[in-house]
Amino acid sequence: MNSSITHQVLLAKRPEGAPGPEVFEFTEAPAPRPGDNEFVVRVDYLSMDPALVGRMRAEQNYAESATPGEVMHAYGVGTVIASNWAQAPVGQQRLGRFDMQEYALCNASSFGFPINTERVPASWYLSVLGATGATAWLSFYDICMPKKGETLVISSAGSSVGTVVAQLARAEGCRVVGIVSTEEKAARVSEEWSYDAVLAYRGKSIDVLAAALRQACPDGIDMYYDNTSGDISEALLDLYNVGARIAVVGRAALSHLPDTRQDVGRRDNNVILSRRIRKQGFVLTDHHDRMPEAMLSLGGLVHEGKLSVKVDVMQGIEQVPAAFLRMLRGENNGKQLVRLTSE
Numbered sequence: 001m002n003s004s005i006t007h008q009v010l011l012a013k014r015p016e017g018a019p020g021p022e023v024f025e026f027t028e029a030p031a032p033r034p035g036d037n038e039f040v041v042r043v044d045y046l047s048m049d050p051a052l053v054g055r056m057r058a059e060q061n062y063a064e065s066a067t068p069g070e071v072m073h074a075y076g077v078g079t080v081i082a083s084n085w086a087q088a089p090v091g092q093q094r095l096g097r098f099d100m101q102e103y104a105l106c107n108a109s110s111f112g113f114p115i116n117t118e119r120v121p122a123s124w125y126l127s128v129l130g131a132t133g134a135t136a137w138l139s140f141y142d143i144c145m146p147k148k149g150e151t152l153v154i155s156s157a158g159s160s161v162g163t164v165v166a167q168l169a170r171a172e173g174c175r176v177v178g179i180v181s182t183e184e185k186a187a188r189v190s191e192e193w194s195y196d197a198v199l200a201y202r203g204k205s206i207d208v209l210a211a212a213l214r215q216a217c218p219d220g221i222d223m224y225y226d227n228t229s230g231d232i233s234e235a236l237l238d239l240y241n242v243g244a245r246i247a248v249v250g251r252a253a254l255s256h257l258p259d260t261r262q263d264v265g266r267r268d269n270n271v272i273l274s275r276r277i278r279k280q281g282f283v284l285t286d287h288h289d290r291m292p293e294a295m296l297s298l299g300g301l302v303h304e305g306k307l308s309v310k311v312d313v314m315q316g317i318e319q320v321p322a323a324f325l326r327m328l329r330g331e332n333n334g335k336q337l338v339r340l341t342s343e
């Protein structure tokens with residue numbers, strides 16, 4: 001890597017439907033130098049998150065939108081290589097929003113914090129010990145409130161968040177049913193993550209998926225961990241038990257819509273009322289103060305061998321668009337990361 005230059009991936013244009021390669025553009029710029037109270041991070045790994053689609057849109061969102069021509073937003077882990085801020089000394093490893101570039105200029109108000117990589121690899125801070133693990137842990141316990149013997153359904157069951165929730169639910173003695181894109185993926189996810197059953201949604205109508213869910217959940221559904229929204233979630237509507245809890249955590253199935261207000265489907269109030277269902281959205285950035293608590297608990301579970309993690313790594317900044325689009329197609333096997341450094 002030539003440290004006088006930083007290679008960058010820009011948001012070239014907003015996606016009109018599902019994002020394709022045209023939304024990205026490569027460029028390079030002089031590598032940043034730190035001013036007063038600033039530091040420069042060499043980005044070691046970038047995380048390819050489904051939520052970045054929301055940042056590509058102009059629509060008012062829970063996360064800040066990227067502007068066309070700007071370096072595309074992304075979270076990563078990296079190493080401080082130059083610093084004029086005492087709290088980020090050279091050599092420190094950090095998790096932060098470093099965006100799709102090799103070197104990031106940061107200051108005290110940039111989102112990020114130091115990480116300890118003595119016992120776990122840095123990449124785990126972008127999966128089980130980072131936003132995905134914390135999202136899974138906090139939302140599952142706070143919203144789903146699991147009880148032994150209950151049935152939980154997870155959409156995007158093979159995702160980083162989904163597989164952490166599945167393991168937590170199994171440990172609580174729940175029946176865990178997953179939904180993924182293809183039959184092939186269902187077989188793999190079922191075997192690797194010990195689900196009780198995993199169903200494929202691709203190519204199925206809402207009614208056909210609902211019938212498959214009815215078979216996989218003979219005692220009805222007590223909890224739904226919703227990573228997708230859309231038609232997949234609609235398929236559960238007639239299967240909820242009284243007192244069910246729904247955690248709305250993602251909307252991957254709406255990523256083709258330029259505006260989520262275009263999402264139409266069956267209204268759910270009748271089911272929510274008659275089944276006394278509690279449905280709640282979750283956004284991790286509301287819970288920064290609880291990240292240390294979540295990371296400590298997750299770290300303990302990993303250490304005890306009760307929680308596994310899987311990452312799927314591509315190499316080099318030139319692979320960022322391919323890695324991102326591959327994740328949107330569901331072809332990743334583990335959290336999709338791109339490694340920018342070779343050391």
Ligand SMILES: NC(=O)c1ccc[n+]([C@@H]2O[C@H](COP(=O)([O-])OP(=O)(O)OC[C@H]3O[C@@H](n4cnc5c(N)ncnc54)[C@H](OP(=O)(O)O)[C@@H]3O)[C@@H](O)[C@H]2O)c1
Nearest residue numbers: 135159160161180181227250251252253282283284328330
């Ligand atoms: N609310 C929060 O604060 C928060 C924080 C972190 C993550 N999340 C959400 O948690 C979910 C999982 O995130 P992650 O980082 O764990 O994901 P991930 O490991 O990167 O996996 C993403 C998966 O999403 C599925 N997917 C992609 N496009 C889809 C589509 N059009 N329809 C249905 N499914 C699609 C694919 O699985 P299939 O092949 O099975 O379709 C893909 O493998 C996402 O919805 C994300 O937005 C929310």
